[in-house]
Amino acid sequence: MAPGIPNAMDRPHFIGIGGAGMSGIAKILAQRGAVVAGSDARESPTADALRALGVSVHIGHAAEHLADDAGCVVVSSAIRADNPELVRAAERGIPVVHRSDALAALMHGLRPVAVAGTHGKTTTTSMLAVSLGELGLKPSYAIGGDLDAPGSNALHGDGEIFVAEADESDRSFHKYAPEVAIVLNVELDHHANYASMDEIYDSFVTFTERITEGGTLVISADQDGARELTRRVAGSVRTVTYGEAADADVRVLSVVARGLTSEVTVLLDGRELGFTVSVPGRHYALNAVAALAAGAALGVPAAELAPAIAAYTGVKRRLQLKGEAAGVQVIDSYAHHPTEMTADLEAMRGAAGDARILVVYQPHLFSRTQELGKEMGAALALADASLVLDVYPAREDPIPGITSEVVIEAARAAGADVSAVRDRGEVPALVAGMAKAGDLVITMGAGDVTDLGPLILDRLAK
Structure with a gap:
């Protein structure tokens, strides 16, 4: 062995x-x-x-x-x-x-950090892993996306810290025993496994109960679901809150957009600390603050960790620039939950200036579309125009009456310019006919919509 x-x-x-x-x-x-x-x-x-x-x-x-x-x-x-x-x-x-038992076994004997939440896990895990690596701490990590090349989603490091995503979708995050647990947000999702918000809260409470003795829960002070979870676990675990709320332990004083980066200032232990986040959007800035708070909980000096966070330059499929052709930039987004969709579209709207934003969206899972399709459609109203593909089924069988029309009808009701596309092979030509120099095209969703980015670029270049 x-x-x-x-x-x-x-x-x-x-x-x-x-x-x-x-x-x-x-x-x-x-x-x-x-x-x-x-x-x-x-x-x-x-x-x-x-x-x-x-x-x-x-x-x-x-x-x-x-x-x-x-x-x-x-x-x-x-x-x-x-x-x-x-x-x-x-x-x-x-x-x-099970995958979760295998990951738990790999973390045994180390100092695990488990990153949980309905969205933002991959980015936050990556930010913490990259910044710890920049400081020479040689962490191990397991991330749900590639940092810079295929296969870069995981690493066995020689250090004592192991940073990993903690997946709530099937309750597998109950298998981990982290020294530090991060909870970014708590929202209703994964409808095939959770019937209500109370079930989700119960699941997250169980996760926090797995934090080792003397460990720390780092949790958002801004998001409603996270605040409710904090109330439910009060007194049972050491808790550090972060965010823009006035009562946050690590308080965000400002997030200033600088093109595709942000300058963030926080108040931590009575001292102001400023640093750069090398990806656009307020939600990514808050992910960085969560990573900073978790590192501090591990005993890493915040004044050293903060500048190291700037070394994180993104994860594949998280507002990843795929290329530019004919003056049109094509960007890939993994966003598939309405909150994620809204956050990414707002981030791009803030960075794009007067540029038009065109979205190619693929709903992910029939169960999610059934429960959140109307909210997905409302999010698409933030784009200038959208093409909506058929639902990507992943592991699910179809649900009668649930198609991408649920999203399209909601988008139109919200005033969005949206069109249905049944044949994904038509997308590159359709986008090329819509896009003009200076526009941004975003392929959005957790399914194979990501494969369309290079095809769109090829068509634009002709």
Whole structure:
């Protein structure tokens, strides 16, 4: 068994190894010396990055891909029970480990920081990991997106800190025992798993109960759901609040936009501290303050950590500039919840000046569209014009009567200029016909809408 690897995970097989969360764990295990294998539905840059680390990646799912000597099979909640590799594991008596249990095992014995919330997890986790790295602390991290290249979503570092996203969608964040937990916001989402806000609050309370003795909860002082959670856990855990609210422990005094960056000033321990955030938007500035507060809770001097945060320059799919052609910039956004959509569109509106903002939006999940489709449509009213694709199903089966028309009708009711597109292959030509020099085009959503960015750029260049 390689050092730092739980026994059953010295020869793991990952089903869906190309996913953001799964590939990160596989990468760390490979860097620690495990013999890692897995399968994914299709080739990808992530698969190539894993192979560069010595990981055996099979394309497609088949029983024969699972080696007889596999120590365990790692799965996420998206893997269905009839997956042939999972069926073979049951036949062979090979242990099945959920992704969250595998990640929890990797964090054991270190100083974990778990970043939770309905949105903003990837950015905040990245900001903290990058800034700690800038200070030479060599953290390990597992992030739900690539920092600068495929495969850069995770790293085994030699330091004692491990920074990881904590996913509330399937309650898997209950598996972690963080020294510091960040809660950015608490909103109703993941409707297939949560029936009400009370269920979500209960789930987040359970997460805070997992904070180790003497640990710290860092939580927003601004967002209504976070304030309610703070009320519910009062007295049970050391809590540090952050935000623009007058009663915040780490109080944001100002956020000043400077083009595609922001200058942030906070009041921390009675002292004003200013620093630069190298991505646009007030919500990203607040994510940076959450990272700063968490680092301070770990004992990292805030005066050193603050300037290091400027080293973070973004995560793929988080307002990522894909390129420019014919004077039109194409930007990719992972936003798929109405709050995220609004935040990203407001950020781009603030940075764009008089430029028009054109959006290609793909609703994500039938259940989310059923519950939040009207709010998605309202968010699109912040754009000058939008094209709306069919719902990206991901792991879900269709829900009768729930289509992208739910979003489109709400957008039109809010006064938005919006058009339905049934054939995504038509999008590049449609955008090229709409866009003029100086415009910004945003591909938005958590599905494969991201693949359209390069195609739009190619069409614009012709």
